[in-house]
Amino acid sequence: xxxxxxxxxxxxxxxxxxxxxxxxxxxxxxxxxxxxxxxxxxxxxxxxxxxxxxxxxxxxxxxxxxxxxxxxxxxxxxxxxxxxxxxxxxxxxxxxxxxxxxxxxxxxxxxxxxxxxxxxxxxxxxxxxxxxxxxxxxxxxxxxxxxxxxxxxxxxxxxxxxxxxxxxxxxxxxxxxxxxxxxxxxxxxx
Amino acid sequence: xxxxxxxxxxxxxxxxxxxxxxxxxxxxxxxxxxxxxxxxxxxxxxxxxxxxxxxxxxxxxxxxxxxxxxxxxxxxxxxxxxxxxxxxxxxxxxxxxxxxxxxxxxxxxxxxxxxxxxxxxxxxxxxxxxxxxxxxxxxxxxxxxxxxxxxxxxxxxxxxxxxxxxxxxxxxxxxxxxxxxxxxxxxxxx
Numbered sequence: 387x388x389x390x391x392x393x394x395x396x397x398x399x400x401x402x403x404x405x406x407x408x409x410x411x412x413x414x415x416x417x418x419x420x421x422x423x424x425x426x427x428x429x430x431x432x433x434x435x436x437x438x439x440x441x442x443x444x445x446x447x448x449x450x451x452x453x454x455x456x457x458x459x460x461x462x463x464x465x466x467x468x469x470x471x472x473x474x475x476x477x478x479x480x481x482x483x484x485x486x487x488x489x490x491x492x493x494x495x496x497x498x499x500x501x502x503x504x505x506x507x508x509x510x511x512x513x514x515x516x517x518x519x520x521x522x523x524x525x526x527x528x529x530x531x532x533x534x535x536x537x538x539x540x541x542x543x544x545x546x547x548x549x550x551x552x553x554x555x556x557x558x559x560x561x562x563x564x565x566x567x568x569x570x571x572x573x574x575x576x
Numbered sequence: 577x578x579x580x581x582x583x584x585x586x587x588x589x590x591x592x593x594x595x596x597x598x599x600x601x602x603x604x605x606x607x608x609x610x611x612x613x614x615x616x617x618x619x620x621x622x623x624x625x626x627x628x629x630x631x632x633x634x635x636x637x638x639x640x641x642x643x644x645x646x647x648x649x650x651x652x653x654x655x656x657x658x659x660x661x662x663x664x665x666x667x668x669x670x671x672x673x674x675x676x677x678x679x680x681x682x683x684x685x686x687x688x689x690x691x692x693x694x695x696x697x698x699x700x701x702x703x704x705x706x707x708x709x710x711x712x713x714x715x716x717x718x719x720x721x722x723x724x725x726x727x728x729x730x731x732x733x734x735x736x737x738x739x740x741x742x743x744x745x746x747x748x749x750x751x752x753x754x755x756x757x758x759x760x761x762x763x764x765x766x
Contacts, residue, residue, distance in 0.1 A: 403597060407615075414617045424614035424640050425597075427604045450614050450641055547737045 389443040390532070391452040394521065395469050396461030398436045401518030404545065406438030408522060411541035412533050413442050419533075422450035435464055442532070457528060459521055460485060461503060473497060480524055501564050507557065516557040523561020535562070579633040580722070581642040584711065585659050586651030588626045591708030594735065596628030598712060601731035602723050603632050609723075612640035625654055632722070647718060649711055650675060651693060663687060670714055691754050697747065706747040713751020725752070 392409060394402040403425055410423035422441045439452040454474045460466040460481045470490055473479060479498045481487060483505065487498055501524065507517040519542070526538045539555065546554045582599060584592040593615055600613035612631045629642040644664045650656040650671045660680055663669060669688045671677060673695065677688055691714065697707040709732065716728045729745065736744045 407593060410615065410617060421617040422614065423616075424612065425600065426613075426637065426640060427600060427611040447616065449639075450616060 389441065389445075389447075390457075390529075391455045391474070392440045392442075392457045392459075392525065393437065393452045393455040393469060394439070394459045395435065395437045395465035396459075396517075397464070400436065400461050402436045402438045402459075402461075402521075405518040405522050406440050408538065408541045408545050409440045409525065409533075411545060412537040413440070415537040415540065416533055418444055420445065420447050422447045424450050426451070435462070435468065437465070437469070457525065459525070461517060461521070466490075470494070470498075478528065480521070499566055501566075503561070506560060506564075510560060511553060511557050516553065519554045519557035520561035520564075523558040524564060524566070526558070527562050527566065579631065579635075579637075580647075580719075581645045581664070582630045582632075582647045582649075582715065583642045583645040583659060584628045584630075584649045585655035586626055586649070586707075587655070590626065590651050592626045592628045592649075592651075592711075595708040595712050596630050598728065598731045598735050599630045599715065599723075601735065602727040603630070605727040605730065606723055608634055610635065610637050612637045614640050616641070625652070625658065627655070627659070647715065649715070651707060651711075656680075660684070660688075668718065670711070689756055691756075693751070696750060696754075700750060701743060701747050706743065709744045709747035710751035710754075713748040714754060714756070716748070717752050717756065 394405055396402045406423050406425065410421045413419050413421035420443050423439070425438045441447055441450055441452060454472060456474050456477045458469060458473055458477065458479045460470060460479065463485050466481055466485045466487065470479060473494060477497055481498055481500050482503045483500045487500065503517050503520050507520055522538060522542065526535045539558065542554055542558060543551050584595055586592045596613050596615065600611045603609050603611035610633050615628045631637055631640055631642060644662060646664050646667045648659060648663055648667065648669045650660060650669065653675050656671055656675045656677065660669060663684060667687055671688055671690050672693045673690045677690065693707050693710050697710055712728060712732065716725045729748065732744055732748060733741050
């Protein structure tokens with residue numbers, strides 16, 4: 387698939403870093419895939435924004451940060467305004483439904499899929515932190531040709547506290563079953 | 577302090593990634609400090625080695641990976657053999673006592689401090705995962721002039737499951753109280 391870059395952005399407490407680590411651990415299970423996972427924090431991030439990144443590549447990864455994401459997740463307006471303009475051609479943005487996307491350049495609008503991630507996490511699962519598992523489910527569907535769903539589930543089971551495995555897998559499956567426009571998971575790059 | 581690089585290496589399951597994230601979260605609490613935290617996985621890491629890195633800098637961090645660590649932690653022989661030769665001048669290596677360091681270049685021997693991290697984790701705390709909290713305690717002592725111990729404790733409390741906070745803080749304090757040769761925490765770079 388060549389280099390494939392995922393950026394997860396949201397507020398602190400939404401579990402984006404754990405989601406990034408789980409994606410990285412799942413990537414490690416794929417033969418001959420190199421994975422780099424990182425988060426950067428600067429003084430500007432003290433408002434509570436949180437960002438995690440994962441890079442997959444069959445070749446060695448010399449630069450571990452995302453250059454232009456193939457897949458961008460935004461859970462908050464602030465995250466969307468900071469990162470929403472930065473996307474690879476044919477890339478995909480998954481944005482929570484609470485985000486006002488009207489100000490984005492029209493050329494990117496076709497790349498944005500808005501889903502009820504936070505609402506669903508609050509209503510069906512009852513804990514906002516589950517938003518990250520819903521996000522992982524959505525991503526699992528998008529990248530399933532390259533990283534199998536079972537690897538991502540296995541990484542979830544390894545990384546969450548044992549007593550929370552069932553709730554987390556339930557949230558993951560909710561995300562996986564969310565209806566996405568066909569384009570978002572049938573695109574050819576991965 | 578300029579750029580300061582920490583590399584944590586061990587086996588999978590020893591919690592090095594969580595330790596890296598906790599250090600990064602503590603660094604964020606320091607005014608005007610930039611932090612980058614990352615882990616890279618390649619096909620060669622499938623033997624179970626685990627490595628996490630944290631970079632602190634008052635300036636912007638353009639390259640988020642460790643170039644040459646100021647502080648290197650090795651919990652396993654494999655990790656030591658892979659990373660033990662790579663250290664900045666005046667850097668510090670914290671190596672578990674189970675590691676045979678006799679093959680290392682003699683010029684680096686003065687930089688190595690061997691401590692009973694894994695034994696202590698097994699005996700006093702009873703869970704090997706606590707090794708990472710002991711490591712955090714040791715690091716907290718070494719870098720306390722730059723990142724306050726209270727920030728690291730706060731980050732631990734935020735990042736570990738609520739029911740495990742007391743055990744984790746206990747392990748952290750065990751690590752903090754381990755006797756280090758004076759050189760290892762009195763050096764002037766930080």
